[in-house]
Protein backbone atom coordinates (compact mmCIF):
# COMPACT_ATOMS: atom_id res chain seq x y z
CA UNK A 180 0.00 0.00 0.00
CA UNK A 181 2.73 2.46 0.77
CA UNK A 182 5.39 2.17 -1.86
CA UNK A 183 8.79 3.63 -1.02
CA UNK A 184 9.15 7.21 -2.17
CA UNK A 185 10.85 7.73 -5.49
CA UNK A 186 14.19 9.47 -5.16
CA UNK A 187 13.14 12.38 -7.33
CA UNK A 188 9.77 13.18 -8.84
CA UNK A 189 10.01 13.02 -12.64
CA UNK A 190 8.87 16.61 -13.06
CA UNK A 191 12.16 17.85 -11.65
CA UNK A 192 14.19 16.39 -14.47
CA UNK A 193 11.94 18.28 -16.87
CA UNK A 194 12.33 21.47 -14.93
CA UNK A 195 16.07 21.71 -15.06
CA UNK A 196 16.55 20.53 -18.57
CA UNK A 197 14.12 23.19 -19.71
CA UNK A 198 14.32 26.94 -20.14
CA UNK A 199 17.03 28.58 -18.15
CA UNK A 200 16.76 31.98 -16.58
CA UNK A 201 18.62 34.83 -18.20
CA UNK A 202 19.18 36.55 -14.86
CA UNK A 203 22.64 35.14 -14.28
CA UNK A 204 24.91 37.73 -12.68
CA UNK A 205 22.63 40.59 -13.73
CA UNK A 206 21.69 41.67 -10.21
CA UNK A 207 23.69 42.27 -7.05
CA UNK A 208 23.05 42.64 -3.36
CA UNK A 209 24.65 45.93 -2.43
CA UNK A 210 23.39 46.68 1.05
CA UNK A 211 22.62 44.73 4.23
CA UNK A 212 21.16 45.90 7.52
CA UNK A 213 20.12 44.33 10.80
CA UNK A 214 18.77 45.48 14.14
CA UNK A 215 19.93 44.09 17.46
CA UNK A 216 18.30 40.73 18.21
CA UNK A 217 16.68 40.06 21.57
CA UNK A 218 14.17 38.07 23.54
CA UNK A 219 12.00 39.67 26.13
CA UNK A 220 11.90 43.01 27.82
CA UNK A 221 9.85 45.80 26.36
CA UNK A 222 10.78 46.21 22.74
CA UNK A 223 11.99 49.71 21.98
CA UNK A 224 10.68 49.59 18.46
CA UNK A 225 7.43 48.40 16.93
CA UNK A 226 7.34 45.73 14.26
CA UNK A 227 7.37 48.46 11.64
CA UNK A 228 10.01 50.46 13.50
CA UNK A 229 12.37 47.49 13.56
CA UNK A 230 11.97 47.00 9.82
CA UNK A 231 12.57 50.70 9.18
CA UNK A 232 15.74 50.64 11.27
CA UNK A 233 17.08 47.59 9.41
CA UNK A 234 16.04 49.12 6.07
CA UNK A 235 17.74 52.43 6.80
CA UNK A 236 20.92 50.56 7.72
CA UNK A 237 20.82 48.50 4.52
CA UNK A 238 20.28 51.64 2.40
CA UNK A 239 23.12 53.41 4.21
CA UNK A 240 25.36 50.34 3.80
CA UNK A 241 24.72 50.48 0.05
CA UNK A 242 25.71 54.14 -0.05
CA UNK A 243 22.23 55.17 -1.19
CA UNK A 244 19.62 57.67 -0.04
CA UNK A 245 16.13 56.57 1.02
CA UNK A 246 14.74 58.26 -2.08
CA UNK A 247 16.89 56.04 -4.31
CA UNK A 248 14.67 53.10 -3.36
CA UNK A 249 11.98 52.51 -5.98
CA UNK A 250 11.02 48.90 -5.29
CA UNK A 251 9.89 47.31 -2.00
CA UNK A 252 9.12 43.63 -1.44
CA UNK A 253 7.83 43.27 2.12
CA UNK A 254 7.32 39.98 3.96
CA UNK A 255 3.69 38.77 4.08
CA UNK A 256 1.56 40.38 6.81
CA UNK A 257 4.42 42.14 8.64
CA UNK A 258 4.40 45.47 6.80
CA UNK A 259 2.97 46.95 3.65
CA UNK A 260 5.05 48.51 0.91
CA UNK A 261 2.84 51.56 1.30
CA UNK A 262 3.68 52.19 4.95
CA UNK A 263 7.35 51.39 4.44
CA UNK A 264 7.53 53.83 1.52
CA UNK A 265 5.62 56.50 3.41
CA UNK A 266 8.00 56.29 6.38
CA UNK A 267 11.15 56.14 4.28
CA UNK A 268 10.10 59.08 2.12
CA UNK A 269 10.01 57.04 -1.08
CA UNK A 270 7.89 59.22 -3.34
CA UNK A 271 8.09 57.28 -6.59
CA UNK A 272 7.55 53.60 -5.76
CA UNK A 273 7.58 51.73 -9.07
CA UNK A 274 7.46 48.13 -7.92
CA UNK A 275 5.78 46.63 -4.84
CA UNK A 276 4.91 42.99 -4.33
CA UNK A 277 4.61 40.43 -1.57
CA UNK A 278 5.43 36.78 -2.14
CA UNK A 279 3.20 34.53 -0.06
CA UNK A 280 5.76 31.87 0.75
CA UNK A 281 6.34 32.26 4.48
CA UNK A 282 10.01 31.89 5.35
CA UNK A 283 10.80 31.21 1.70
CA UNK A 284 9.64 34.72 0.78
CA UNK A 285 12.88 36.73 1.26
CA UNK A 286 15.02 34.50 -0.98
CA UNK A 287 12.16 34.31 -3.49
CA UNK A 288 12.04 38.11 -3.30
CA UNK A 289 15.65 38.15 -4.52
CA UNK A 290 14.31 36.56 -7.70
CA UNK A 291 11.56 39.16 -8.08
CA UNK A 292 14.05 41.94 -7.32
CA UNK A 293 16.54 40.59 -9.86
CA UNK A 294 13.80 40.46 -12.50
CA UNK A 295 12.75 44.01 -11.66
CA UNK A 296 16.20 45.56 -11.86
CA UNK A 297 17.33 43.50 -14.87
CA UNK A 298 14.32 44.70 -16.86
CA UNK A 299 14.53 48.29 -15.67
CA UNK A 300 11.21 48.19 -13.85
CA UNK A 301 13.02 49.40 -10.74
CA UNK A 302 16.58 50.41 -9.92
CA UNK A 303 17.04 49.77 -6.20
CA UNK A 304 14.80 47.19 -4.54
CA UNK A 305 14.49 46.93 -0.77
CA UNK A 306 13.63 43.58 0.86
CA UNK A 307 12.85 43.93 4.57
CA UNK A 308 11.44 41.58 7.22
CA UNK A 309 11.14 41.72 10.97
CA UNK A 310 8.83 41.42 13.93
CA UNK A 311 8.49 41.33 17.65
CA UNK A 312 8.36 37.55 17.37
CA UNK A 313 9.03 37.16 21.08
CA UNK A 314 7.35 40.16 22.67
CA UNK A 315 4.46 40.34 20.24
CA UNK A 316 2.09 37.80 18.84
CA UNK A 317 3.60 34.31 18.65
CA UNK A 318 3.68 32.25 15.48
CA UNK A 319 1.49 29.52 16.95
CA UNK A 320 -1.22 32.09 17.67
CA UNK A 321 -1.01 33.49 14.16
CA UNK A 322 -1.21 30.06 12.54
CA UNK A 323 -3.98 28.81 14.82
CA UNK A 324 -6.22 31.84 14.61
CA UNK A 325 -5.98 33.21 11.13
CA UNK A 326 -6.54 30.84 8.26
CA UNK A 327 -5.43 33.51 5.85
CA UNK A 328 -1.92 33.47 7.29
CA UNK A 329 -0.76 30.59 5.11
CA UNK A 330 -1.81 29.46 1.64
CA UNK A 331 -2.96 26.08 2.95
CA UNK A 332 -4.91 27.78 5.71
CA UNK A 333 -8.32 26.41 4.81
CA UNK A 334 -6.95 22.87 4.55
CA UNK A 335 -5.29 23.23 7.95
CA UNK A 336 -8.45 24.67 9.48
CA UNK A 337 -10.81 22.03 8.10
CA UNK A 338 -8.64 18.89 8.09
CA UNK A 339 -5.70 19.34 10.48
CA UNK A 340 -6.72 21.56 13.37
CA UNK A 341 -9.85 19.66 14.46
CA UNK A 342 -7.54 16.71 15.17
CA UNK A 343 -5.01 18.66 17.23
CA UNK A 344 -2.53 19.31 14.41
CA UNK A 345 -2.22 23.04 14.92
CA UNK A 346 1.36 24.32 14.53
CA UNK A 347 4.28 24.22 12.09
CA UNK A 348 6.53 22.11 14.31
CA UNK A 349 3.78 19.49 14.52
CA UNK A 350 3.31 19.45 10.74
CA UNK A 351 7.00 18.99 10.06
CA UNK A 352 7.59 16.48 12.86
CA UNK A 353 5.33 14.14 10.88
CA UNK A 354 7.82 14.31 8.01
CA UNK A 355 10.79 13.89 10.35
CA UNK A 356 9.35 10.67 11.75
CA UNK A 357 8.60 9.27 8.29
CA UNK A 358 12.18 10.08 7.23
CA UNK A 359 13.50 8.28 10.31
CA UNK A 360 11.36 5.30 9.34
CA UNK A 361 12.45 5.17 5.72
CA UNK A 362 16.12 6.09 6.09
CA UNK A 363 17.10 5.41 9.69
CA UNK A 364 17.73 9.08 10.51
CA UNK A 365 18.46 9.40 14.25
CA UNK A 366 17.80 11.95 17.01
CA UNK A 367 21.57 12.32 17.38
CA UNK A 368 21.80 13.41 13.74
CA UNK A 369 19.17 16.09 14.34
CA UNK A 370 21.14 16.96 17.47
CA UNK A 371 24.30 17.42 15.40
CA UNK A 372 22.49 20.16 13.47
CA UNK A 373 21.27 21.92 16.61
CA UNK A 374 24.72 21.73 18.20
CA UNK A 375 26.46 23.08 15.11
CA UNK A 376 24.16 26.12 14.95
CA UNK A 377 24.75 26.71 18.65
CA UNK A 378 28.51 26.39 18.19
CA UNK A 379 28.43 28.97 15.39
CA UNK A 380 26.35 31.33 17.52
CA UNK A 381 29.23 31.46 20.01
CA UNK A 382 31.19 33.39 17.36
CA UNK A 383 28.39 35.88 16.66
CA UNK A 384 28.08 38.90 18.95
CA UNK A 385 24.47 39.50 17.86
CA UNK A 386 23.35 35.90 18.52
CA UNK A 387 20.79 35.44 21.26
CA UNK A 388 22.41 32.11 22.22
CA UNK A 389 25.95 33.50 22.44
CA UNK A 390 27.45 32.42 25.76
CA UNK A 391 25.18 29.38 25.94
CA UNK A 392 26.97 26.44 24.35
CA UNK A 393 25.16 23.11 24.22
CA UNK A 394 26.32 19.49 24.45
CA UNK A 395 24.67 16.46 22.84
CA UNK A 396 23.58 15.33 26.31
CA UNK A 397 21.88 18.68 26.87
CA UNK A 398 20.23 18.44 23.48
CA UNK A 399 18.94 14.92 24.15
CA UNK A 400 17.76 15.93 27.63
CA UNK A 401 15.68 18.82 26.30
CA UNK A 402 11.95 18.12 26.60
CA UNK A 403 9.97 16.64 23.73
CA UNK A 404 7.58 19.18 22.21
CA UNK A 405 6.15 17.18 19.30
CA UNK A 406 8.03 13.89 19.23
CA UNK A 407 10.46 13.45 17.46
CA UNK A 408 11.06 17.21 17.93
CA UNK A 409 12.60 18.34 21.18
CA UNK A 410 12.85 21.89 22.45
CA UNK A 411 16.31 22.35 20.92
CA UNK A 412 15.13 21.19 17.50
CA UNK A 413 13.05 24.36 17.38
CA UNK A 414 13.99 27.83 16.22
CA UNK A 415 14.05 30.80 18.52
CA UNK A 416 11.31 33.39 18.73
CA UNK A 417 12.95 36.80 18.86
CA UNK A 418 12.50 40.51 18.28
CA UNK A 419 14.44 42.00 15.38
CA UNK A 420 14.58 42.83 11.70
CA UNK A 421 16.90 42.65 8.71
CA UNK A 422 16.91 44.05 5.18
CA UNK A 423 18.86 43.92 1.94
CA UNK A 424 19.03 46.13 -1.16
CA UNK A 425 19.31 44.76 -4.71
CA UNK A 426 20.38 46.61 -7.84
CA UNK A 427 21.88 45.85 -11.27
CA UNK A 428 25.44 44.66 -11.75
CA UNK A 429 26.22 47.88 -13.69
CA UNK A 430 24.88 50.16 -10.99
CA UNK A 431 26.66 48.12 -8.29
CA UNK A 432 30.02 49.06 -9.77
CA UNK A 433 29.38 52.73 -8.95
CA UNK A 434 28.52 52.06 -5.34
CA UNK A 435 30.93 51.92 -2.47
CA UNK A 436 30.40 48.37 -1.27
CA UNK A 437 31.84 45.22 -2.75
CA UNK A 438 28.93 43.79 -4.72
CA UNK A 439 27.69 40.28 -4.17
CA UNK A 440 26.35 38.82 -7.42
CA UNK A 441 23.17 36.79 -7.68
CA UNK A 442 24.45 34.02 -9.96
CA UNK A 443 21.08 32.31 -9.95
CA UNK A 444 17.89 32.34 -7.91
CA UNK A 445 14.73 30.24 -8.04
CA UNK A 446 11.54 29.60 -6.12
CA UNK A 447 9.67 26.31 -5.94
CA UNK A 448 6.36 25.06 -4.62
CA UNK A 449 5.63 21.56 -3.43
CA UNK A 450 2.89 19.54 -5.08
CA UNK A 451 0.27 19.97 -3.87
CA UNK A 452 1.39 23.10 -2.03
CA UNK A 453 -1.72 23.55 0.12
CA UNK A 454 -1.75 20.05 1.66
CA UNK A 455 1.26 18.65 3.44
CA UNK A 456 -0.08 15.12 3.72
CA UNK A 457 -1.17 14.05 0.23
CA UNK A 458 2.03 14.39 -1.74
CA UNK A 459 2.85 11.43 -3.95
CA UNK A 460 6.46 11.88 -2.82
CA UNK A 461 6.25 12.92 0.85
CA UNK A 462 9.73 14.49 0.98
CA UNK A 463 9.44 16.52 -2.19
CA UNK A 464 9.23 20.22 -1.35
CA UNK A 465 9.63 23.49 -3.20
CA UNK A 466 13.39 23.24 -3.06
CA UNK A 467 13.25 19.88 -4.84
CA UNK A 468 12.05 21.78 -7.92
CA UNK A 469 14.01 25.01 -7.41
CA UNK A 470 17.50 23.71 -6.65
CA UNK A 471 18.24 21.93 -9.96
CA UNK A 472 17.03 25.04 -11.81
CA UNK A 473 19.26 27.34 -9.77
CA UNK A 474 22.39 25.21 -10.02
CA UNK A 475 21.76 24.74 -13.74
CA UNK A 476 21.37 28.47 -14.29
CA UNK A 477 24.46 29.29 -12.22
CA UNK A 478 26.54 26.67 -14.00
CA UNK A 479 27.90 25.32 -10.73
CA UNK A 480 27.33 22.18 -8.68
CA UNK A 481 26.34 21.90 -5.04
CA UNK A 482 29.87 20.79 -4.14
CA UNK A 483 31.21 24.09 -5.51
CA UNK A 484 29.57 25.99 -2.64
CA UNK A 485 31.93 27.25 0.06
CA UNK A 486 29.07 27.52 2.56
CA UNK A 487 25.30 27.24 2.78
CA UNK A 488 22.86 29.30 4.82
CA UNK A 489 19.90 26.95 5.11
CA UNK A 490 16.54 28.00 6.52
CA UNK A 491 16.42 26.27 9.88
CA UNK A 492 12.97 26.56 11.40
CA UNK A 493 13.54 23.07 12.82
CA UNK A 494 16.51 20.71 12.62
CA UNK A 495 14.99 18.15 10.29
CA UNK A 496 14.16 20.83 7.73
CA UNK A 497 17.90 21.57 7.48
CA UNK A 498 18.61 17.89 6.83
CA UNK A 499 15.80 17.66 4.31
CA UNK A 500 16.94 20.76 2.43
CA UNK A 501 20.54 19.49 2.34
CA UNK A 502 19.15 16.43 0.55
CA UNK A 503 16.69 18.23 -1.70
CA UNK A 504 19.24 20.90 -2.71
CA UNK A 505 21.47 18.07 -3.88
CA UNK A 506 24.32 18.37 -1.37
CA UNK A 507 23.78 14.64 -0.85
CA UNK A 508 21.32 12.00 -2.01
CA UNK A 509 17.87 11.47 -0.51
CA UNK A 510 18.28 9.50 2.69
CA UNK A 511 21.93 10.42 3.21
CA UNK A 512 21.34 13.69 5.05
CA UNK A 513 21.73 12.09 8.46
CA UNK A 514 25.23 10.87 7.73
CA UNK A 515 26.05 14.14 5.94
CA UNK A 516 25.49 16.35 9.00
CA UNK A 517 27.68 14.20 11.24
CA UNK A 518 31.39 14.48 11.91
CA UNK A 519 31.67 18.24 11.64
CA UNK A 520 30.98 18.44 7.92
CA UNK A 521 28.48 21.30 8.36
CA UNK A 522 30.56 23.15 10.98
CA UNK A 523 33.01 25.97 10.27
CA UNK A 524 36.14 24.24 9.03
CA UNK A 525 34.08 21.40 7.54
CA UNK A 526 33.38 20.69 3.88
CA UNK A 527 30.11 22.68 3.88
CA UNK A 528 29.75 25.11 6.77
CA UNK A 529 26.01 25.64 7.34
CA UNK A 530 24.49 28.68 9.03
CA UNK A 531 27.74 30.28 10.06
CA UNK A 532 25.83 32.82 12.16
CA UNK A 533 23.83 30.27 14.18
CA UNK A 534 20.61 31.48 12.61
CA UNK A 535 17.04 30.65 13.54
CA UNK A 536 18.08 27.88 15.92
CA UNK A 537 20.64 29.97 17.81
CA UNK A 538 21.00 33.55 16.49
CA UNK A 539 17.54 35.01 15.93
CA UNK A 540 14.45 34.50 13.79
CA UNK A 541 14.03 37.21 11.20
CA UNK A 542 12.17 35.10 8.71
CA UNK A 543 14.93 34.08 6.35
CA UNK A 544 16.46 37.48 5.73
CA UNK A 545 19.29 36.85 8.17
CA UNK A 546 20.46 33.98 6.00
CA UNK A 547 20.92 36.37 3.07
CA UNK A 548 22.64 38.96 5.26
CA UNK A 549 25.14 36.39 6.55
CA UNK A 550 25.85 35.07 3.06
CA UNK A 551 26.66 38.60 1.90
CA UNK A 552 28.87 39.16 4.90
CA UNK A 553 30.79 35.95 4.17
CA UNK A 554 31.23 36.85 0.51
CA UNK A 555 32.46 40.32 1.44
CA UNK A 556 34.99 38.73 3.79
CA UNK A 557 33.41 40.59 6.71
CA UNK A 558 32.42 37.66 8.93
CA UNK A 559 35.42 38.03 11.27
CA UNK A 560 35.79 35.13 13.70
CA UNK A 561 33.40 33.02 11.70
CA UNK A 562 34.72 33.87 8.23
CA UNK A 563 34.89 30.95 5.81
CA UNK A 564 38.42 31.42 4.42
CA UNK A 565 38.44 32.26 0.72
CA UNK A 566 34.64 32.03 0.34
CA UNK A 567 33.66 32.71 -3.27
CA UNK A 568 30.34 30.93 -3.78
CA UNK A 569 27.55 30.62 -1.24
CA UNK A 570 24.09 29.08 -1.24
CA UNK A 571 21.09 30.50 0.62
CA UNK A 572 17.74 28.74 0.97
CA UNK A 573 14.31 29.69 2.23
CA UNK A 574 11.53 27.44 3.54
CA UNK A 575 7.97 28.37 4.42
CA UNK A 576 4.38 27.31 4.89
CA UNK A 577 3.91 23.65 3.86
CA UNK A 578 7.38 23.42 2.28
CA UNK A 579 7.53 26.33 -0.15
CA UNK A 580 11.16 26.76 -1.13
CA UNK A 581 13.61 29.21 -2.59
CA UNK A 582 17.33 29.18 -3.30
CA UNK A 583 19.92 31.74 -4.32
CA UNK A 584 23.45 31.04 -5.45
CA UNK A 585 25.65 34.03 -4.72
CA UNK A 586 29.26 34.90 -5.55
CA UNK A 587 31.67 37.73 -4.92
CA UNK B 588 -10.38 30.64 22.23
CA UNK B 589 -10.48 27.45 24.27
CA UNK B 590 -13.21 25.90 22.14
CA UNK B 591 -11.94 23.00 20.07
CA UNK B 592 -11.48 24.04 16.49
CA UNK B 593 -14.04 22.59 14.11
CA UNK B 594 -14.09 22.57 10.33
CA UNK B 595 -15.91 25.43 8.65
CA UNK B 596 -18.89 23.93 6.88
CA UNK B 597 -18.74 25.49 3.48
CA UNK B 598 -18.40 24.20 -0.05
CA UNK B 599 -16.95 20.73 -0.47
CA UNK B 600 -15.94 20.59 3.19
CA UNK B 601 -19.62 20.81 4.15
CA UNK B 602 -20.31 17.82 1.94
CA UNK B 603 -17.37 15.81 3.30
CA UNK B 604 -18.46 16.28 6.91
CA UNK B 605 -22.12 15.78 6.08
CA UNK B 606 -21.26 12.22 5.03
CA UNK B 607 -19.26 11.77 8.23
CA UNK B 608 -22.29 12.93 10.24
CA UNK B 609 -24.18 10.05 8.60
CA UNK B 610 -21.47 7.63 9.69
CA UNK B 611 -19.82 7.33 6.30
CA UNK B 612 -16.28 8.17 5.29
CA UNK B 613 -16.40 9.17 1.65
CA UNK B 614 -13.70 10.65 -0.54
CA UNK B 615 -14.03 12.20 -3.95
CA UNK B 616 -13.49 9.93 -6.92
CA UNK B 617 -13.06 11.23 -10.46
CA UNK B 618 -15.94 10.23 -12.73
CA UNK B 619 -13.65 10.19 -15.77
CA UNK B 620 -10.48 8.44 -14.61
CA UNK B 621 -11.56 6.90 -11.26
CA UNK B 622 -8.73 8.55 -9.29
CA UNK B 623 -9.45 8.96 -5.57
CA UNK B 624 -8.59 12.29 -4.04
CA UNK B 625 -8.42 14.16 -0.76
CA UNK B 626 -8.48 17.01 0.34
CA UNK B 627 -11.64 17.89 -1.58
CA UNK B 628 -11.01 19.68 -4.86
CA UNK B 629 -13.08 20.91 -7.78
CA UNK B 630 -10.98 19.43 -10.58
CA UNK B 631 -9.18 16.12 -11.05
CA UNK B 632 -5.48 16.94 -11.04
CA UNK B 633 -4.78 13.77 -13.01
CA UNK B 634 -7.16 14.22 -15.97
CA UNK B 635 -8.74 17.66 -15.61
CA UNK B 636 -12.29 16.43 -15.25
CA UNK B 637 -14.77 18.51 -13.26
CA UNK B 638 -17.06 15.49 -12.80
CA UNK B 639 -16.75 13.44 -9.63
CA UNK B 640 -18.72 11.59 -6.98
CA UNK B 641 -18.43 11.01 -3.25
CA UNK B 642 -17.49 7.34 -3.00
CA UNK B 643 -17.51 5.29 0.15
CA UNK B 644 -14.10 4.44 1.55
CA UNK B 645 -13.37 0.94 2.84
CA UNK B 646 -12.62 2.81 6.07
CA UNK B 647 -9.37 0.94 6.57
CA UNK B 648 -5.78 2.02 6.31
CA UNK B 649 -2.36 1.98 7.90
CA UNK B 650 -0.48 4.40 10.09
CA UNK B 651 1.75 6.35 7.71
CA UNK B 652 3.43 8.60 10.28
CA UNK B 653 2.55 10.35 13.53
CA UNK B 654 3.71 12.96 16.01
CA UNK B 655 3.26 12.82 19.75
CA UNK B 656 2.32 16.26 20.99
CA UNK B 657 3.83 16.70 24.43
CA UNK B 658 3.37 20.48 24.59
CA UNK B 659 0.22 21.57 22.80
CA UNK B 660 0.48 24.84 20.91
CA UNK B 661 -3.29 25.46 20.85
CA UNK B 662 -5.02 26.13 24.19
CA UNK B 663 -7.98 23.88 23.33
CA UNK B 664 -5.69 20.84 23.41
CA UNK B 665 -3.76 21.82 26.54
CA UNK B 666 -5.41 19.16 28.68
CA UNK B 667 -4.89 16.34 26.19
CA UNK B 668 -1.10 16.01 26.24
CA UNK B 669 0.48 13.74 25.44
CA UNK B 670 -1.62 12.97 22.41
CA UNK B 671 -0.63 11.60 19.03
CA UNK B 672 -1.78 13.01 15.71
CA UNK B 673 -1.66 10.16 13.23
CA UNK B 674 -1.57 10.29 9.45
CA UNK B 675 -3.48 7.33 8.06
CA UNK B 676 -2.87 6.13 4.54
CA UNK B 677 -6.25 4.81 3.48
CA UNK B 678 -6.73 1.69 1.36
CA UNK B 679 -7.78 4.07 -1.43
CA UNK B 680 -4.36 5.76 -1.30
CA UNK B 681 -5.36 9.12 0.17
CA UNK B 682 -3.92 10.25 3.51
CA UNK B 683 -5.92 11.65 6.40
CA UNK B 684 -4.82 13.27 9.68
CA UNK B 685 -6.64 12.07 12.79
CA UNK B 686 -6.03 10.16 16.01
CA UNK B 687 -6.08 6.49 17.03
CA UNK B 688 -8.40 6.38 19.99
CA UNK B 689 -7.55 3.01 21.52
CA UNK B 690 -3.77 3.06 21.28
CA UNK B 691 -1.41 5.05 23.50
CA UNK B 692 1.24 7.04 21.60
CA UNK B 693 4.09 4.77 22.66
CA UNK B 694 2.42 1.74 21.03
CA UNK B 695 1.94 3.37 17.64
CA UNK B 696 3.95 1.89 14.77
CA UNK B 697 4.18 2.83 11.12
CA UNK B 698 2.18 0.28 9.16
CA UNK B 699 -0.24 -0.45 12.01
CA UNK B 700 -3.64 -1.32 10.50
CA UNK B 701 -6.50 0.92 11.60
CA UNK B 702 -10.15 1.45 10.75
CA UNK B 703 -12.40 4.46 10.96
CA UNK B 704 -14.93 5.26 13.69
CA UNK B 705 -16.83 8.52 14.15
CA UNK B 706 -16.89 10.96 17.00
CA UNK B 707 -20.05 13.07 17.07
CA UNK B 708 -19.19 16.70 17.84
CA UNK B 709 -22.25 18.71 16.87
CA UNK B 710 -25.49 17.97 15.11
CA UNK B 711 -23.78 18.61 11.81
CA UNK B 712 -20.24 17.45 12.47
CA UNK B 713 -18.75 14.05 13.21
CA UNK B 714 -14.98 13.68 13.08
CA UNK B 715 -13.41 10.55 11.62
CA UNK B 716 -11.20 8.89 14.24
CA UNK B 717 -9.41 5.55 14.04
CA UNK B 718 -9.03 2.39 16.10
CA UNK B 719 -6.48 -0.40 15.79
CA UNK B 720 -7.68 -3.06 13.42
CA UNK B 721 -5.10 -5.68 14.26
CA UNK B 722 -6.95 -7.36 17.13
CA UNK B 723 -5.41 -5.36 19.93
CA UNK B 724 -6.48 -8.00 22.47
CA UNK B 725 -4.22 -10.52 20.82
CA UNK B 726 -0.46 -10.48 20.99
CA UNK B 727 0.45 -8.42 17.96
CA UNK B 728 3.80 -7.87 16.38
CA UNK B 729 4.18 -4.48 18.09
CA UNK B 730 2.65 -4.35 21.51
CA UNK B 731 2.31 -6.60 24.49
CA UNK B 732 -0.98 -8.21 25.36
CA UNK B 733 -3.66 -5.71 26.27
CA UNK B 734 -6.35 -6.50 28.80
Ligand SMILES: [Zn+2]
Pocket residue numbers: 617618619620621622631632633634635636
Ligand atom coordinates in the same frame (compact mmCIF):
# COMPACT_ATOMS: atom_id res chain seq x y z
ZN1 LIG C 1 -9.63 12.20 -13.37
